[in-house]
Amino acid sequence: MKALVLTDYFKFQYMDVEKPKIGKDDVLVNVKACAVCGSDVHGYDGQSGRRIPPLIMGHEASGVIAEVGENVTRYKPGDKVTFDSTVYCGECYYCKKGMINLCENRMVLGVSCGDYRNEGAMAEYVSVPSRILYKIPEGVTFNQAAMVEPLSIAVHAVRISPVKMGDKAAVLGAGTIGLLLIQCLKAAGCSEIIVVDLDDAKLETARKLGATHTIGKEETDTVSKIQKLTGGLGADIAFEAVGINPTFNTAVAGVRRGGSIVMVGNVSPKVDFPLQSCVTRQISLFASCASAGEYDICLDMISKRKLDVDSLISKTAPLSEGGLWFDKLHAQEPGLIKVVLNP
Numbered sequence: 001m002k003a004l005v006l007t008d009y010f011k012f013q014y015m016d017v018e019k020p021k022i023g024k025d026d027v028l029v030n031v032k033a034c035a036v037c038g039s040d041v042h043g044y045d046g047q048s049g050r051r052i053p054p055l056i057m058g059h060e061a062s063g064v065i066a067e068v069g070e071n072v073t074r075y076k077p078g079d080k081v082t083f084d085s086t087v088y089c090g091e092c093y094y095c096k097k098g099m100i101n102l103c104e105n106r107m108v109l110g111v112s113c114g115d116y117r118n119e120g121a122m123a124e125y126v127s128v129p130s131r132i133l134y135k136i137p138e139g140v141t142f143n144q145a146a147m148v149e150p151l152s153i154a155v156h157a158v159r160i161s162p163v164k165m166g167d168k169a170a171v172l173g174a175g176t177i178g179l180l181l182i183q184c185l186k187a188a189g190c191s192e193i194i195v196v197d198l199d200d201a202k203l204e205t206a207r208k209l210g211a212t213h214t215i216g217k218e219e220t221d222t223v224s225k226i227q228k229l230t231g232g233l234g235a236d237i238a239f240e241a242v243g244i245n246p247t248f249n250t251a252v253a254g255v256r257r258g259g260s261i262v263m264v265g266n267v268s269p270k271v272d273f274p275l276q277s278c279v280t281r282q283i284s285l286f287a288s289c290a291s292a293g294e295y296d297i298c299l300d301m302i303s304k305r306k307l308d309v310d311s312l313i314s315k316t317a318p319l320s321e322g323g324l325w326f327d328k329l330h331a332q333e334p335g336l337i338k339v340v341l342n343p
Contacts, residue, residue, distance in 0.1 A: 003123035165189030
């Protein structure tokens with residue numbers, strides 16, 4: 001089969017590789033769409049340490065089942081499916097409690113991090129355990145289904161948060177997850193959604209998708225602006241969707257006393273933590289990891305047109321041209337949010 005292989009950092013080859021084999025509980029999926037995640041881009045240049053070449057990346061994908069293992073009864077060849085990016089064991093303490101995102105044996109598709117190597121979906125075929133599959137409902141395209149993985153991260157973050165109808169929310173970062181968070185917070189009934197980012201084009205998309213206010217690079221005091229927009233108090237809740245010092249500390253300073261922060265982004269392994277500010281203002285912190293079974297919710301919302309994932313797809317391209325689009329994404333080419341590759 002053909003696959004886009006990261007053969008070295010900053011280097012791809014579109015090449016012939018062996019078709020993956022399936023076990024008794026697995027299925028072989030003929031991939032129809034695979035989106036490029038920000039984590040793939042960070043792996044492409046080696047900074048994350050989680051995409052050690054050679055590797056087939058890709059975990060935001062959808063396709064058609066080509067083969068099923070002998071123990072698989074819920075699915076059959078021809079079924080249209082998407083799948084979780086998390087390969088969970090289903091047997092550990094956390095899996096049995098429904099916290100599959102915290103599985104003790106958790107692996108991620110398209111990741112090679114030293115502890116394990118798990119080939120991904122930037123290929124004609126990918127083998128996945130049937131337990132991580134979800135059927136695609138009628139009316140949902142393969143490209144839309146490839147957006148379910150990032151959408152599930154936003155839905156999970158909102159579900160574990162204490163957000164309430166009428167809350168004034170701030171979203172730090174208007175990348176893919178931030179733009180999906182806006183829509184989820186709008187659906188949750190937030191009265192104000194303030195979005196902060198340095199990219200004017202992303203902020204324009206944020207307004208289109210439900211942001212009531214945006215704060216861009218021209219603002220010299222983002223915290224004061226957030227306070228002004230919230231009656232001088234600060235936001236009730238902030239969602240940090242980047243994971244770097246400036247945005248994290250803006251989130252802390254931008255919420256009111258007794259407010260909450262949901263940490264979603266994790267670009268940096270560490271940030272400076274304003275301990276006294278959090279303690280003396282009684283700020284609640286929530287950390288959100290991946291998703292935990294929200295795929296059906298996401299597929300239902302897409303099928304019923306309750307949110308828009310199409311506006312986030314900036315470009316569709318053949319898998320054979322994937323290397324070119326990784327270069328563009330890595331260079332942060334203006335106007336690019338999500339690129340979907342079609343094998």
